[in-house]
Amino acid sequence: MSGRYSPEHKSLFPVSPKFPHTLTHEEYETKWKPHGWRLIVIGPTATWRQDWGDWEAIRDIVQNCLDESESYQYGYDHEGMWIADKGKGVAVSDFLLGPPKLKPDYARGKFGEGMKIAALALLRKGHGVHINTTRRELWIIFLEQKVNGKVQTLAALWKPNGTARGTRFNIVGYQGHSYAENFAVNLPRSDILAEVPSPITAPKQRYNQLIRPRGARSVIYARDIYLREINSPFSYNLWGFALAPDRHGPADETAMYQDMGRLWAGVNKVSLLKQLIPMLTDPPKVAGPEGHNSTETRVLQIDPWIGRDPVSGDQYLTMMYTNRHYWQQAWDATVGKRKVLQTDRTLDSMVTHLGYESQPMQSGVREGLKNAIKTDADVVQEMSERLDEAERIPDHKLPTRHLASLKLARAIAADFRNMGPVHAGMIPPASDMVMRTAGLYEFGTGMIKISADILDSAQKTVAVMVHELAHHVAFKQTLSIEQASDLTPAHALAMEEVAGRVFHALHNGAYDEELELVSW
Numbered sequence: 161m162s163g164r165y166s167p168e169h170k171s172l173f174p175v176s177p178k179f180p181h182t183l184t185h186e187e188y189e190t191k192w193k194p195h196g197w198r199l200i201v202i203g204p205t206a207t208w209r210q211d212w213g214d215w216e217a218i219r220d221i222v223q224n225c226l227d228e229s230e231s232y233q234y235g236y237d238h239e240g241m242w243i244a245d246k247g248k249g250v251a252v253s254d255f256l257l258g259p260p261k262l263k264p265d266y267a268r269g270k271f272g273e274g275m276k277i278a279a280l281a282l283l284r285k286g287h288g289v290h291i292n293t294t295r296r297e298l299w300i301i302f303l304e305q306k307v308n309g310k311v312q313t314l315a316a317l318w319k320p321n322g323t324a325r326g327t328r329f330n331i332v333g334y335q336g337h338s339y340a341e342n343f344a345v346n347l348p349r350s351d352i353l354a355e356v357p358s359p360i361t362a363p364k365q366r367y368n369q370l371i372r373p374r375g376a377r378s379v380i381y382a383r384d385i386y387l388r389e390i391n392s393p394f395s396y397n398l399w400g401f402a403l404a405p406d407r408h409g410p411a412d413e414t415a416m417y418q419d420m421g422r423l424w425a426g427v428n429k430v431s432l433l434k435q436l437i438p439m440l441t442d443p444p445k446v447a448g449p450e451g452h453n454s455t456e457t458r459v460l461q462i463d464p465w466i467g468r469d470p471v472s473g474d475q476y477l478t479m480m481y482t483n484r485h486y487w488q489q490a491w492d493a494t495v496g497k498r499k500v501l502q503t504d505r506t507l508d509s510m511v512t513h514l515g516y517e518s519q520p521m522q523s524g525v526r527e528g529l530k531n532a533i534k535t536d537a538d539v540v541q542e543m544s545e546r547l548d549e550a551e552r553i554p555d556h557k558l559p560t561r562h563l564a565s566l567k568l569a570r571a572i573a574a575d576f577r578n579m580g581p582v583h584a585g586m587i588p589p590a591s592d593m594v595m596r597t598a599g600l601y602e603f604g605t606g607m608i609k610i611s612a613d614i615l616d617s618a619q620k621t622v623a624v625m626v627h628e629l630a631h632h633v634a635f636k637q638t639l640s641i642e643q644a645s646d647l648t649p650a651h652a653l654a655m656e657e658v659a660g661r662v663f664h665a666l667h668n669g670a671y672d673e674e675l676e677l678v679s680w
Contacts, residue, residue: 179288182302182312197317199303202255202276206302206312211406212281218243218339219407220274221329223385224250227267228327231345234338237330239290241338244328249294250275252318265402266362268383280314288332297321341374342386344397356426356479357471358399358419365471368423370432371395382410390449393435396420414461417524420450421462425476425528426469428483433490440529441495442520451522462528480531487532495519498593500534501526507536509647514539515593543590547600550609553584562615564677569610571674572625572662576632580606582625587611599624601631603641618678626662630654 180187188199221243225232228247235242255276263269279289279300289300296318303315340346351374355367371381373395380387381397388409390396400422401415410416427433438445440460450460466476480487491499500511502518503526511518518536521529555563566584573579580602587609590597598620600609608628614620634644634654643650665671 179290179299179317180301181283181286181288182304183315183317184304188303188317192317196319198319200252200255200316200318201303202300202314202316204276204280204314206280206284206314208280208314209277210284212277214282214285214334214336215339215342216407217278217281217331219342219385220269220278222343223268224275225327226343226345226384227263227269232343234340236335239330239332240287240334241331241336242328243331244326246326249296249323249325250291250327252296252298252316255298255300255316264362266360266366268385276314282331282334283314287334288330290330290332291327292322292330293327294325295320295322339386342379344369344371344381344384347371347374353394353432354423354427354429356423356476357469358422359467359470360399361470366399368399368419369397370423370427371397380416382407382416392448392450394432396423398423417459418461418463418466420460421466421525421528422469422476424450424460425462425466426479426483428486430486430490430493433487434494437490437494440522440525442522444522445494459522459524462525464527466528477528477531480528484532487529488534491533500536500539501529503530503535503537506642506648507540507645509651510540510543510645511536513646514543514591516591539591546588546590547597550585550587550597550600552609553586553612555584558584558612558615561679562612564674564679565615565618565621566610568618568671568674568678569608569621569625571671572622572665573608573629575661575665575670576629576658578606578636579629579632580608582608582610584612584615585609599628601628603631603635603644606632616679618675618680621678622662626655626659629658633658 183192188197193199222232222234225243225245225247229245231245233244282289283300283302291298291300298316298318300314300316302312305311305313351372352369353372354370358366358368360366366383371394373379373393378390378392378395380390381395382401382403383399384397385407387403387407398416398419400419402411403409404411424436427436436450439448439451441451444451462477462480464475464477468475469479472478496517498516499519500516502508502520505518508518516536516539555566558566562584566582570582573582585600587597587600589595596611596613598611598614601607602609608625610621610624610628614624630651631644631646631654634648634650635641637654638644638650640650642648644654645651
């Protein structure tokens with residue numbers, strides 16, 4: 161049986177606790193010690209950790225079971241609710257509250273105090289706590305002591321008895337919820353949408369999991385155990401970050417979001433990535449804890465600091481690169497094929513010139529996404545590689561009308577200092593998003609190439625020369641290729657200056673000889 165204790169349960173298992181909730185030393189000496197029961201004083205008073213209730217108590221009991229045997233069972237009987245595991249059992253000394261007995265970093269529990277605090281919280285709510293474990297039996301009680309009045313401290317009656325194996329934790333009189341949905345081990349396997357190796361490798365390799373929400377409820381599980389609800393289309397089961405001592409949150413929020421990033425770095429399902437990417441744009445197109453909003457500045461972290469996948473030994477970002485086809489496909493479907501990932505705002509004008517648009521992304525994911533999404537730097541690099549293939553056309557191979565326009569272009573260039581040569585060329589399109597490239601200016605040599613089809617028209621030739629000469633002028637003024645690139649403010653101002661100078665020269669008849677031969 162599982163779930164919430166119903167009236168039918170109650171009729172089947174009438175609750176009648178056999179042991180006291182509170183005991184004095186005198187009562188122990190006269191009633192329990194003669195029957196072989198031993199007394200240990202655990203220590204904290206009944207008022208300790210008053211923020212703990214039923215959920216926190218059941219959570220830590222189950223946590224102990226999972227660390228013992230990777231599973232647990234639960235149900236109801238004549239004592240109330242029971243929770244059991246098949247582990248090695250609990251020693252009486254484990255209930256003594258002294259300096260924390262730290263568990264290994266890979267364990268779900270860390271401080272070794274949860275079972276004691278769980279028992280105290282349950283007793284404070286009026287329940288009994290009866291434990292049968294390997295070769296011993298315990299009843300947790302409050303020991304009443306007289307210290308300037310009466311003080312109740314946590315204690316236990318125990319004696320050799322118990323089970324042959326494992327531990328059974330009975331919450332006597334508890335008829336409430338089992339909280340089974342708060343433990344990822346109870347989820348059907350079909351709810352796991354994706355899983356990626358976490359940094360935790362002992363006692364076995366653990367996997368961060370992306371989980372289908374149950375109804376409208378999305379949550380973060382920390383090492384199989386409920387941590388918090390989130391407003392997301394996904395639930396998460398994460399292993400690679402430490403929890404605060406009270407388990408109410410991570411010790412470091414950023415570490416939790418980095419662990420979330422380790423998971424997403426390995427996802428290769430387009431349908432899932434299409435839901436994630438709109439949450440990561442800046443500003444986000446869709447609200448969610450994976451991206452920032454007006455009240456939360458911490459976001460999903462996908463960057464080089466999320467480390468290496470312990471299974472392959474590769475960086476998690478290498479997994480993203482391997483899956484880049486899926487990421488790009490999801491990006492194209494949600495952000496747009498003409499959008500590229502912005503890495504440098506100074507490239508925005510060049511990107512626009514190449515027929516694309518830069519899309520800002522949140523800082524926590526930008527470095528990671530560069531491994532999977534086409535960037536502004538990528539399209540500029542592609543442009544450079546394409547234009548490196550531009551071939552010069554020798555003058556003697558040009559038709560008469562093209563050569564006439566080329567001589568006009570050279571005459572215009574001669575009026576500007578430190579210009580390189582001007583040639584006709586076969587210039588490929590600078591990107592997949594533009595039909596052609598009309599002209600090309602080389603910053604290193606000052607050379608200009610004009611596409612052969614432009615030379616059909618003197619008017620188009622003059623327009624291209626104004627554009628390309630403006631790169632030359634802007635570079636001489638700023639000494640910066642970035643500032644002198646297409647559609648930057650410096651380039652726009654230089655085009656106005658060059659157009660004015662060319663118009664003035666035309667008006668004064670500087671190019672009359674060349675103009676007599678051209679075709680407008």
